[in-house]
Amino acid sequence: MNYSIALVPGDGIGPDVVAQAVDVLDAVADKYGHVFNYVELEAGGCAIDATGEPLPAETLEAAKQCDAVLLGAVGGPKWETLPGHLRPERALLGLRAGLGVYANLRPAALLPQLREACPIKDEVLRASNPKGEASFDLLIVRELTGGLYFGERGRSPDGSSAFDTETYSRSEIERVLRVGYRSAAVRRKKLCVVDKANVLESSRLWREVAAEVAKDYPDIETTYMYVDNCAMQLVRAPGQFDVIVTSNLFGDILSDEASVLTGSIGMLASASLGDSPEEEPKAGSSGGAKASGKRVTMGLYEPIHGSAPDIAGQDIANPLATILSAAMLLRYSFGLETEARAIESAVTATLDAGYRTRDIASRNGSAGAVNAAAGSTGAVGTANAAR
Amino acid sequence: MNYSIALVPGDGIGPDVVAQAVDVLDAVADKYGHVFNYVELEAGGCAIDATGEPLPAETLEAAKQCDAVLLGAVGGPKWETLPGHLRPERALLGLRAGLGVYANLRPAALLPQLREACPIKDEVLRASNPKGEASFDLLIVRELTGGLYFGERGRSPDGSSAFDTETYSRSEIERVLRVGYRSAAVRRKKLCVVDKANVLESSRLWREVAAEVAKDYPDIETTYMYVDNCAMQLVRAPGQFDVIVTSNLFGDILSDEASVLTGSIGMLASASLGDSPEEEPKAGSSGGAKASGKRVTMGLYEPIHGSAPDIAGQDIANPLATILSAAMLLRYSFGLETEARAIESAVTATLDAGYRTRDIASRNGSAGAVNAAAGSTGAVGTANAAR
Numbered sequence: 096m097n098y099s100i101a102l103v104p105g106d107g108i109g110p111d112v113v114a115q116a117v118d119v120l121d122a123v124a125d126k127y128g129h130v131f132n133y134v135e136l137e138a139g140g141c142a143i144d145a146t147g148e149p150l151p152a153e154t155l156e157a158a159k160q161c162d163a164v165l166l167g168a169v170g171g172p173k174w175e176t177l178p179g180h181l182r183p184e185r186a187l188l189g190l191r192a193g194l195g196v197y198a199n200l201r202p203a204a205l206l207p208q209l210r211e212a213c214p215i216k217d218e219v220l221r222a223s224n225p226k227g228e229a230s231f232d233l234l235i236v237r238e239l240t241g242g243l244y245f246g247e248r249g250r251s252p253d254g255s256s257a258f259d260t261e262t263y264s265r266s267e268i269e270r271v272l273r274v275g276y277r278s279a280a281v282r283r284k285k286l287c288v289v290d291k292a293n294v295l296e297s298s299r300l301w302r303e304v305a306a307e308v309a310k311d312y313p314d315i316e317t318t319y320m321y322v323d324n325c326a327m328q329l330v331r332a333p334g335q336f337d338v339i340v341t342s343n344l345f346g347d348i349l350s351d352e353a354s355v356l357t358g359s360i361g362m363l364a365s366a367s368l369g370d371s372p373e374e375e376p377k378a379g380s381s382g383g384a385k386a387s388g389k390r391v392t393m394g395l396y397e398p399i400h401g402s403a404p405d406i407a408g409q410d411i412a413n414p415l416a417t418i419l420s421a422a423m424l425l426r427y428s429f430g431l432e433t434e435a436r437a438i439e440s441a442v443t444a445t446l447d448a449g450y451r452t453r454d455i456a457s458r459n460g461s462a463g464a465v466n467a468a469a470g471s472t473g474a475v476g477t478a479n480a481a482r
Numbered sequence: 483m484n485y486s487i488a489l490v491p492g493d494g495i496g497p498d499v500v501a502q503a504v505d506v507l508d509a510v511a512d513k514y515g516h517v518f519n520y521v522e523l524e525a526g527g528c529a530i531d532a533t534g535e536p537l538p539a540e541t542l543e544a545a546k547q548c549d550a551v552l553l554g555a556v557g558g559p560k561w562e563t564l565p566g567h568l569r570p571e572r573a574l575l576g577l578r579a580g581l582g583v584y585a586n587l588r589p590a591a592l593l594p595q596l597r598e599a600c601p602i603k604d605e606v607l608r609a610s611n612p613k614g615e616a617s618f619d620l621l622i623v624r625e626l627t628g629g630l631y632f633g634e635r636g637r638s639p640d641g642s643s644a645f646d647t648e649t650y651s652r653s654e655i656e657r658v659l660r661v662g663y664r665s666a667a668v669r670r671k672k673l674c675v676v677d678k679a680n681v682l683e684s685s686r687l688w689r690e691v692a693a694e695v696a697k698d699y700p701d702i703e704t705t706y707m708y709v710d711n712c713a714m715q716l717v718r719a720p721g722q723f724d725v726i727v728t729s730n731l732f733g734d735i736l737s738d739e740a741s742v743l744t745g746s747i748g749m750l751a752s753a754s755l756g757d758s759p760e761e762e763p764k765a766g767s768s769g770g771a772k773a774s775g776k777r778v779t780m781g782l783y784e785p786i787h788g789s790a791p792d793i794a795g796q797d798i799a800n801p802l803a804t805i806l807s808a809a810m811l812l813r814y815s816f817g818l819e820t821e822a823r824a825i826e827s828a829v830t831a832t833l834d835a836g837y838r839t840r841d842i843a844s845r846n847g848s849a850g851a852v853n854a855a856a857g858s859t860g861a862v863g864t865a866n867a868a869r
């Protein structure tokens with residue numbers, strides 16, 4: 096099948112890691128008989144330098160024409176003194192809004208090879224892991240375009256008080272829950288809704304909608320947890336979780352907490368998804384099946400790490416978070432589960448072979464070598480063959 | 483000096499642990515020449531059974547006449563089916579509101595004796611500890627009566643959406659910050675304001691007020707951190723924190739996260755404070771200096787653990803969280819810093835001597851013995867003499 100992928104390398108190490116992910120995608124294309132057409136676009140600081148705007152209209156327009164977007168990182172000290180609307184980070188907000196993505200997927204898995212980097216004791220991890228292993232593998236699905244971060248806000252007329260509003264509609268809650276259920280269906284079939292329903296009205300609406308949506312996924316176990324308890328449980332028993340679905344604010348806090356539990360932020364991928372063609376299109380939503388008839392889900396994929404301009408261009412940045420983001424792209428936008436797992440297995444094989452960038456250890460400091468190991472047709476093929 | 487202390491034992495293990503804290507307070511009174519007059523009051527499930535109400539008016543009235551309140555725990559399965567306004571937990575909300583307390587102090591310290599219970603690896607703890615020790619000692623000051631938990635909330639007329647409002651006034655922010663600064667002054671003189679000022683208007687007001695209030699405490703270092711980052715930093719480098727001051731919602735999440743880092747919820751005390759007589763009284767605030775002329779700060783002190791009815795009355799509940807709450811009572815309500823430290827040292831000495839209730843280890847299963855060691859005049863005296 097032919098797919099078009101927008102590449103938005105961005106700033107700092109962004110171009111380094113995106114280039115390496117493209118090598119891996121090319122290896123996948125070769126092995127599995129796909130054609131990936133890349134459209135390279137500018138956004139972030141480099142776009143400010145070139146056009147005066149963090150997200151030029153042409154970038155957004157071209158990205159929307161593609162099947163999915165792979166982004167490196169944006170920003171850096173060079174642009175930090177610019178006014179808010181001209182910051183590189185605005186490009187991210189603009190891309191999310193423009194692409195109609197509303198569900199942010201943040202996997203946090205502790206790979207056995209990187210167990211030493213995890214701040215949690217092995218015996219604590221083992222106690223909650225269903226297989227008794229010192230690892231965990233959870234996915235936080237964070238609502239991305241609603242809630243307290245996008246509600247009405249302001250000051251009282253005399254300036255003596257300030258307010259922000261958490262608002263959620265049934266449709267906003269339903270669509271992100273469905274992303275969570277679809278994710279759980281290809282994982283361990285457990286979904287935990289995290290809220291503060293003992294206090295918040297919006298949380299009570301989340302529970303009402305979840306109770307309805309859950310009926311459509313009878314083979315997935317739905318549970319509920321308060322956010323303060325979840326902040327505890329992530330530390331004391333992370334192995335209990337499969338998929339967590341939660342609001343924008345709670346997801347922001349919990350996904351960052353979960354990421355540090357892995358000890359390896361340089362390894363962590365993310366996806367931001369819009370509507371899926373498998374679902375009935377809903378009023379007011381965008382995305383869905385393309386005119387071409389292909390069943391793709393628009394998504395924006397990026398590593399959670401920043402642009403790290405101090406190490407840009409030196410072949411030392413860890414490419415694995417971006418390579419794993421490319422795997423998510425194949426899984427969630429194109430439905431290519433086998434190909435996604437081939438990349439993930441290749442990453443595992445690369446770590447098993449001892450390759451490390453310096454952020455996760457020190458045996459082979461070359462990101463290129465790590466990438467070569469993960470991305471070579473052989474590695475992807477071998478890893479896949481072993482499955 | 484004469485002080486009156488309201489005792490609200492409550493339900494389950496509440497009476498067990500409050501009785502043991504009273505033994506320790508009596509030992510302190512003997513040694514330091516104070517008189518503590520106790521007024522025992524009913525609240526929670528036992529009050530429902532006796533009067534039909536979780537917080538009888540006489541309980542609140544009598545508590546307000548005292549200098550401070552020590553509470554055990556309320557609630558239990560027996561009362562869980564009652565309607566919301568008749569639940570034992572309403573007694574807590576009613577006491578907080580009635581006593582005018584607005585700052586919830588949650589210490590989270592990892593005692594070296596309980597290091598094994600901590601889920602975090604020793605080397606991670608050492609890396610952020612100023613002395614290189616595998617421990618941490620932080621205090622979260624949570625705003626308790628404002629923010630998202632008390633703002634306007636509701637549904638849209640058609641029921642399709644729900645909202646909650648985070649609102650903070652300058653005076654609400656200022657008074658809780660001042661509690662934080664006063665706490666930091668008798669600790670390591672570091673205060674971190676945690677918010678989401680890159681997004682929320684209420685958080686920006688917090689920062690404005692903090693910048694003003696900080697000027698009154700020039701010897702205390704003030705820093706700012708976003709809540710999502712703080713959720714990470716608590717796990718990866720808890721030793722960097724002294725006092726954290728934050729909103730009701732963020733404090734709820736972060737204090738629970740911090741508590742699990744200690745690995746010993748049975749050890750954790752809390753205080754809820756109102757205005758201090760050291761501060762100018764502010765419009766609309768309650769509390770402050772009593773008519774007697776004594777300089778006391780009204781406070782509600784309680785362990786963070788629950789009522790654990792399954793182990794009530796068996797002399798196995800860990801009394802140390804309540805004993806440490808009594809130490810906080812002496813420090814924050816009566817300004818008896820030496821006496822508070824004597825109790826804390828006695829608790830340390832008790833653990834050093836190997837006494838444990840079964841929730842934190844297993845060498846001596848008797849809460850009475852733990853208490854006897856902590857509370858005997860000798861232990862308090864010895865611990866104090868050693869300082």
Ligand SMILES: [Mg+2]
Nearest residue numbers: 347348351710
């Ligand atoms: Mg974040």
Ligand SMILES: [Mg+2]
Nearest residue numbers: 323734735738
């Ligand atoms: Mg809580």
